[in-house]
Amino acid sequence: MRVTGGWPLAVGLLLLGWLWLGPLPDMARRAFSPHMILHLGVAVTAAPLIVIGLLRLSPGRGTLRYPVLVAVAASALEFAVVWGWHAPAMHEMAARSHSRFALQQLSFLVAGIALWWACLAGRTREELAIGGVATLFASMHMAMLGILLILAPQLIYAPQFCLGAFGLRPLADQQLGGGLMALFGTLPFVAAGAWIASRLARQEPAGRR
Template structure:
């Protein structure tokens, strides 16, 4: 089985972190969200899929439900925490905090996608479906809160607007990206796991 997702995910990470998007993400909100989502819901699952193909004998954690709860809670805390104004602005201002932010995005994404995709048995697949559902829901909720916010949530110097957009519109675009593109891969992953679960029960 081809392991192409692994190098594809690593190359995407290199482009995201070494390309122009990383600098833009510290000055405007929609590029920040593009960077965040690229790491968590594109690069991370590609890397996990590639690793699972490279090591097909990989086994789920012994207590998968507990591991899934821990990974989901960690991912939730990382996503919501880094979008609190104080932490978001600290990451935009300080290089070490920005590196910590990006590392935590990647680690939380890898942990979540691993516990969801490593399972093979019916109970393990069901755990993955639930974790994906929870993640899609909280991503959509945070995104919608950003869309409907009537004013900038972050200091103006860190939310300048990108692509010719006014700062508030840029913030709303970032929220829309999270609500749709953040939730969609998790919905797709959950649907795929649900189809495997249905086939296992047939």
């Protein structure tokens, strides 16, 4: 039962292996939309699967001792990692070096796991509500970054690191990356927020028990 219940962990780890060992890392250092596909695959697909699998394997151990502190710290870390690595100087620095690129990808995973743990590990009404606020904040700043990239009238990143992919010109490729961020960086958090809201609706306030 424990192995069966933990299948999201296995899927998340397999996905992570495919993302990091497949063709995307090399493409991501030369074009923006593959970078965004890789980022979203790690942070909002593999990371929540890993967290869900760990929580299923250890029910009750995910209870947050200091839910507000955990949520604020995880949200701040994830915000700093996402916006920091997408600043032109940081993005280009990572693209120039294998070791810095690996650090970038590892930070996406660590920040993603921390945030999804803060969002999904709650059990009490307070913890669930705090997790819901964290999902809302994450969806908002991911959408904001994506929209800024879509609306940029020119390349934000140096041309040698934004050559274009999938037959697209560099600017269109950058805008595609922004669109992926705005849509697929937001939807998982919206879905998580809806799941949290449904759990809150099913729980009775403490005073009524």
